[in-house]
Amino acid sequence: MKAASSRRCDEDPPSPRPQPVGSVSAVEVEAAIRTRRTHKAFRPKPVPRDVLEELLDLARWAPNHNLTNPWRFRVLGPRALERLKRAAGPEAASKLDRAPTLVVCSCALSGDPVQDEEDLHATACAAYIVLLAAHARGLAGYWRTPEVLRSEQGREAVGLPDRERFVSLIHLGEPVQEKGAPERAAVEQTVSYLD
Numbered sequence: 001m002k003a004a005s006s007r008r009c010d011e012d013p014p015s016p017r018p019q020p021v022g023s024v025s026a027v028e029v030e031a032a033i034r035t036r037r038t039h040k041a042f043r044p045k046p047v048p049r050d051v052l053e054e055l056l057d058l059a060r061w062a063p064n065h066n067l068t069n070p071w072r073f074r075v076l077g078p079r080a081l082e083r084l085k086r087a088a089g090p091e092a093a094s095k096l097d098r099a100p101t102l103v104v105c106s107c108a109l110s111g112d113p114v115q116d117e118e119d120l121h122a123t124a125c126a127a128y129i130v131l132l133a134a135h136a137r138g139l140a141g142y143w144r145t146p147e148v149l150r151s152e153q154g155r156e157a158v159g160l161p162d163r164e165r166f167v168s169l170i171h172l173g174e175p176v177q178e179k180g181a182p183e184r185a186a187v188e189q190t191v192s193y194l195d
């Protein structure tokens with residue numbers, strides 16, 4: 001692997017600062033991406049239904065090859081949460097009470113391996129949109145993959161059929177405190193420019 005340089009490639013002129021496109025400010029998009037954090041403590045107030053609808057509506061704009069719309073979101077009500085807690089068992093159940101709003105995100109599978117792989121990626125993008133859009137509204141989020149949603153009992157508790165792959169139990173709510181950013185690998189470790 002060739003190390004990344006500060007230039008995109010030797011022939012390219014230095015890139016100018018990104019300019020706003022329409023009403024989208026590149027600076028604000030960048031700030032949202034950099035400052036979104038995983039929160040594990042939330043205030044008790046659930047995310048209002050209209051805000052939740054905005055987040056899940058935005059998720060539809062994830063990139064999606066062949067426009068298969070593979071993402072599925074199930075917002076847990078009190079009965080579904082109780083079923084999930086029972087399936088999780090007493091120790092794991094308490095962790096399901098951390099956030100006031102829980103959304104199961106899954107990917108509808110077609111049975112075609114290439115499409116399913118791409119749809120899984122698209123669904124991950126959709127889940128990320130929910131987290132980023134929540135952050136943009138001052139809400140805290142957490143992408144969690146608890147063991148219970150890999151079990152038959154857990155899947156049944158939230159009505160996940162065999163033809164859906166569990167992706168995330170998205171936790172949402174108001175933040176309790178600011179979170180520091182965990183370190184990321186330097187860009188040179190993950191980027192190479194090929195001849």
Ligand SMILES: Cc1cc2nc3c(=O)[nH]c(=O)nc-3n(C[C@H](O)[C@H](O)[C@H](O)COP(=O)(O)O)c2cc1C
Nearest residue numbers: 036037038039142143144145146167179180181182
């Ligand atoms: C596919 C996926 C699964 C994750 N599952 C968990 C999880 O089960 N438990 C957890 O504590 N964090 C989980 N996370 C969150 C990461 O731990 C978190 O994004 C990482 O620590 C970086 O922190 P940040 O989101 O604040 O930048 C998951 C993230 C992704 C993308």
